[in-house]
Amino acid sequence: MTKRLAPVATLHRLLLASPVGPLLVEHDGEAVHAVHFWEQGKHPPAGTRVEPTRGDALGCEIAKQLREYFAGARREFDLPLAARGTDFQQRVWAALRAIPFGRTCSYRDVAGTIGVPRGSQAVGQANRRNPLPIVVPCHPVLDAKGGIGGFMGAGPDGPGSAIKRWLLDHERQLSS
Numbered sequence: 001m002t003k004r005l006a007p008v009a010t011l012h013r014l015l016l017a018s019p020v021g022p023l024l025v026e027h028d029g030e031a032v033h034a035v036h037f038w039e040q041g042k043h044p045p046a047g048t049r050v051e052p053t054r055g056d057a058l059g060c061e062i063a064k065q066l067r068e069y070f071a072g073a074r075r076e077f078d079l080p081l082a083a084r085g086t087d088f089q090q091r092v093w094a095a096l097r098a099i100p101f102g103r104t105c106s107y108r109d110v111a112g113t114i115g116v117p118r119g120s121q122a123v124g125q126a127n128r129r130n131p132l133p134i135v136v137p138c139h140p141v142l143d144a145k146g147g148i149g150g151f152m153g154a155g156p157d158g159p160g161s162a163i164k165r166w167l168l169d170h171e172r173q174l175s176s
Contacts, residue, residue, distance in 0.1 A: 010028065011026055011027070011028055012029060013025070013045055013047060014027075014048065014051075014062065015038060015049070016066055018066065019166065019170075020037065020163045020167065021038065021163070022037075023035055023038060023134075027058050027059060028082070029056070029058055030058070031080040032058070032062060032079050032081050032132060033082050033084070034131040034132065035131070035132050035134055035135055037133070037163060058079075058080070065079060072173075076101060083131045084131065085126070088122065089126040089130075091114045092110060092123050093130060095114050096110070097137070099137060099140045099141075101171055101174075102174060102175025102176075104140045104141070104142050105142070106120075107127070107144070107149070108144055110123045123141075127141055127150075128152075137167075139151065139163075139164045139167040139168060140168065143156075148164055148165065151164035152164075
């Protein structure tokens with residue numbers, strides 16, 4: 001008797017322009033799996049579209065909501081998400097989605113929110129592995145002294161720091 005495998009969903013990829021550079025978004029038609037900051041000029045994977053097709057309802061909604069966010073007309077995302085991660089990471093990412101638009105908090109604050117008051121470093125690692133930046137906002141999390149902290153797996157002076165600063169400034173301006 002052979003075991004039947006569940007059908008593998010087709011992964012759709014969109015390369016969307018944004019003020020912080022190209023965003024490569026992956027979804028399967030049912031949920032968003034990843035948002036990647038894509039290097040300008042780097043070739044995306046084969047089959048990547050710059051605009052969703054008319055039959056790609058979720059792709060159209062993703063593009064619409066991201067454009068609204070960058071235009072200042074959207075403060076939170078309402079998309080089905082399918083981020084893969086450990087139970088701990090899922091708890092951290094849920095806490096990130098609860099951070100009010102335009103506000104910041106520390107890694108320690110997030111750790112306390114999820115019931116692990118000494119888990120600041122683990123929260124930082126979960127942030128680093130967040131597959132849905134912007135949609136699941138990890139950029140509002142700052143270090144204990146209120147400094148920018150890391151972003152995209154690098155320290156405060158890493159390549160993602162300019163993106164983090166832009167996102168923080170964007171939300172701060174819209175909240176004042």
